Structure formats: structure tokens, C-alpha cells
Amino acid sequence: MxxxxxxxxxxxxxxxxxxxxxxxxxxxxxxxxxxxxxxxATTAQLLIPMTIEDNALAYAVLHHLAANDEIPDDMVERAELSVNRFYLPCFAFDGSYNATWTASFGYNRTDTYTDHVKRTVDGKSERVPVTKTRAVVDWRPVSGQDAGNFVLLGYGGSGVAPNALLLLERLRNLQTATPFDVGFISGVDTHPYTLAAKEAYALHTEARVGKLVETSVKHHAQGNVQRDWHWNASTRWDASPMYVPMGHVVIAYGGKQYNVWADGTNAANLVSDALPANRAKGKYISRGMWLPIVALLALMFTGLASASFFYEMKLERLAAVGAVWILSAWRDARYLRRSQQVRQSALAKRAQRYAQPAATPAPPLPSSGPDLLSLAMSLLSAIIVCVLLYKLVTDPAAPPAALAAGAAPAAAAIAPVSAPVKPVRLLSPIMVAANAQDWATVRTLTAKTTSPAPVSKADKAASAAALARGAKALLNKDNGAAITAFEAALEANSANMDARSKLGAALIGAGDHERARRVLGELVAAAPGHADGWRNLAEAAALSGMRGEADASLRMLLHLSKDRKRTTEALKKRAASGEPDQFSEAVARVVKPGAKKSRG
Structure with a gap:
């Protein structure tokens, strides 16, 4: 109304x-x-002349099929082609745009901060400050302007498949357009205009202009990341009706039809429907993959089921699996090459029918019989897989000794023992004398010391600084840091006996009692008069189960102590504390509780 x-x-x-x-x-x-x-009705003002003939267009489609490895091999030979050329009604939109944009640009930087984390030290939960880093993005608001020009084609008719319109986006020869002349369309179909310029722009061109503006605006991006893009754009355009040449080829194959559209000035610029798949090739390659997959899975399963995965990965087995994969790849490559030769030979034959130059020289047509070399490779792969499976089943499994690093194969023949045997370590002469309470001999052996090698002042200073760091870490019960610091102190000055003694204490705290025994044993051997060294060695030896060594070390501690009464009381207090470890037992054995005096 x-x-x-x-x-x-x-x-x-x-x-x-x-x-x-x-x-x-x-x-x-x-x-x-x-x-x-x-x-x-809209009439064209411009026209791009048609420059390709029917035969050339058909041959271009056949050439496209011959170069496609995914289609059936006989499609080039059996396909029936129907060619139609026509002019497509279009509008050439010559315009410009102006855009105002805003965005946020982000710049990455690393921020350092202190966080408090919960840690458990000696059974107590504490919050410890820890320095951490994190990636931070600094965002900056930015704005700007952008402008540009465009020349785009928009379809002005109806009835053409959407795939064909993709050619308009790829057309690059607008400069060849000439004023419309009816002589150009003589003998060629011309589709009518059914859309006005505004409708064609809204349906087929406006979205492409939007993408063009978006791409141009985002070229202004800076920083590491961007976000919050917003822009407003205004466009102005003039439309010129133009006829664009196009070719349409219908391929009939296997009872179905497939469409191909091509540029009327360059047949290499074409688009097509989804073409039929080469099912024979897919089945051939799938069958060829069974043998290498079976070989690989059998080897992996054997390794996972064995006591040692790497024991099963023997060189000859890996080589066998690799050979099967190489033969499979070689077989597939031969099939693809033969398939390509079939299509190229069919193309060379059909080129004569369309009066087009064939490939020079024409590729030879492979024999129609089976590929004997491919059959031989398949047979060889099957033999390799069968031998590999037989070896995996019949070869003995990995011995348990293979799990230990550096274990020899003959170790499996050694009879197992019921319990691990600790290495026996003989007591040093000074420890034997201490256990025998032969203090004269102890004094004689203690007096025999060797002079340490000379150390520079710089090394002494570095060793002292590392010793101070280690002592602080040991006080904070950070045994790992203490061990590192004491090792650095000894590296700078190997004669730093205090660093060696505290290294032993840190190793005891870390639970490495055997290494503590070695370190402290070297200390008391070089400096028999070092009381703290004997005390730490007594604890390390006791915790390692070396009773004689622990008792001798405790007796040496009491013998060398400057305040024997105080040392004895400290050891008695440790023995009476009831801690269930070997060191308390050693103290109880060596330091006897004093007899109570009777009253009266």
C-alpha cells in the first residue's frame, strides 16, 4: 500500500x-x-577481449588434470569435454576509502618480583621469600588514519556458480579493457545484466572492500601484540559496466559431470569442482604401509615388555625396520612416477586431437603389466619382517643385569645373594690405636703430618669467602647450597680443613653418608689433630654401619678435645636423648655413664 x-x-x-x-x-x-x-537495461561500456579458443581451453583443462596426482590415472584419457565461452556481465568499481582507527599496542617486558612460597624444613612449614620473574605486557592506546584506492570487479548478473566468481578476484588484466564494440562479442554468448551497480557492489564487492580496508589498517600495527582494533571507513566509488571473458568446461567421466571455469584471457587461471579421488592409489599405499607398521610396532612392543627397552633396540633390528620403511617409500615413489607417466602420455595423445603442441619429448608409456621391481621390493619387505618377528620371539630376553649401567652380559651368570654386601674398609693405624687406647702410639701418629702445598693469598681469600657462604647456608639448613659453597672453598684451597669438615657435616645432613666418610677420612688423614673432623667422621661412620670406625673416631674426639668434660657431657646428652640412630648407640658404647656416689 x-x-x-x-x-x-x-x-x-x-x-x-x-x-x-x-x-x-x-x-x-x-x-x-x-x-x-x-x-x-544496463549496457556495457568496457570489454576485455576474449583471447583463448575452444581447443586451447580444452587442452588447458586436460593439462590441469594431468598435473593432478589425486585423480584416477585414466581420467585424462577417458574424460569427455564440452567447452563453452561467454562474456560475464560485471561492474568495475574504481573507488577510494578513508578510515579512522584505534587500537592498543602491547610491548613485552620482564618484571621481577618477590613471592613467598611454603617450604618444609626439618618437618616445619615455613614461608620463604623467592625472587621470580614474569612476562608483562605494557598496553598503549593508539589511533590514526588510513586511506587508499581500489579497483575491483563485481558480478552484475545471475546464474553463475559461486566458484566461477573466484576468477574475478584473481583477474589481473583490467588494463587490457577497451571501449565496448559489438564486434568483440560476435559468435560468443553474452550474459545479460540483472543487477544494478549498487546491488552488485553490496552483494559481491562490499565485503572484499572491507577486507582490503582491514588489511590496510592493520599494517599500522606496532609492538609485540595488538588488540581492540576498531575503525570507521567511508568509501566512494564509480562503477563502469564491463564484460569479462570466461570459459566453462564440463568434464564427463565415470557417469558424473565436473565443472571447470577458466579466465578467457589466461586458461592457466582456472577453478574446478572437487574431482574424483584415485581410490586405487589410496589402497595401494595403504597396503604397502602394513609391513613397516607391523615391524615397528613389534619392535616397540618387545622393548616395552622386556626388562630393558634399550637392550632390545639392537642395531640389526633397527636397521631391519629402517630398511622396510625405505623399501615402502621407494615402492610408493615408483607408483607415483608410473601414474604420472600414464597421464602425461594420455595428454600427449589428446594434444594432437586439439591441435595443441605436446610435451617435448613425449614421456614413454609404461608397460601395462605389473611392476616387477615393486613386487620384488614388497617380497623383500615381507621376508625382512618375518625374520625380524622370528628373532624377536626366539631371542633371549634382556637379563636383569642389563638394567644397571655398565653391567656386562656375563653378570647374569653370577649367583644372587640374599642381602647386599657392603665393602669392607680397614681401619687406619691411628684408629686401631685409638680403639686399643694406646695413646702413646696415637700421639706419635698424630705428630706425623705433611706440610700443605703453598696457596696464594687470592685463593685463600676466595676459599674463606666460600666457607663463610657455606657456613651461613648450613646454619639455615640449606644443605645443597652449603655443599656447593664448601666444594668451591676446597677447589680454591684444598688445605682448608674447616671447609672439608663442614662439607662432611653438610653431606651428612643431605643423607650422603658414604661420601661424607670419604671426605672426612681424607681430612683426618691429612690433619689427625682436627677434633671437629673426628666428630663428624664418627657420625658419618655410625650412620653408615661402620661400628669400629665410629668408635675409634669418638675416642679420638675425646682424646683431642680441649674441654673433655664439656665434650663428654654433650655426647652423654646425645646418648640419653633416645634418638633411634646408630650414632647415639656408638656414643652409648664409648662414653660410659658415670657411677653414682653413695651417700653416708
């Missing part, structure tokens, strides 16, 4: 489309309804 104004009284008149006049119900005046003059 629409409205008019009555010429007699000015009242509103309502009418429906199709009426030619209307009488007012108030004043009976008759008002004529104006007729809209028909719009003249």
Missing part, C-alpha cells in the same frame, strides 16, 4: 499497486496515479 494527496481536498488517499486512478471518498475528485517509466 502507498499514499497520495487528493487534488480536490488534500485528503490522504491509500491505494494498491496496479490501480491507475483513485476517486476521493470525501470530495469525489479523481486523482490519476502516475506510472513509473521502465528503467533501461
Amino acid at each position: 502507498d499514499t497520495l494527496i487528493c487534488k480536490g481536498c488534500g485528503a490522504s488517499l491509500t491505494y494498491a499497486a496496479g490501480l491507475q486512478a483513485l476517486q476521493c471518498e470525501y470530495c469525489d475528485a479523481v486523482t490519476e496515479i502516475a506510472r513509473v517509466a521502465p528503467v533501461a
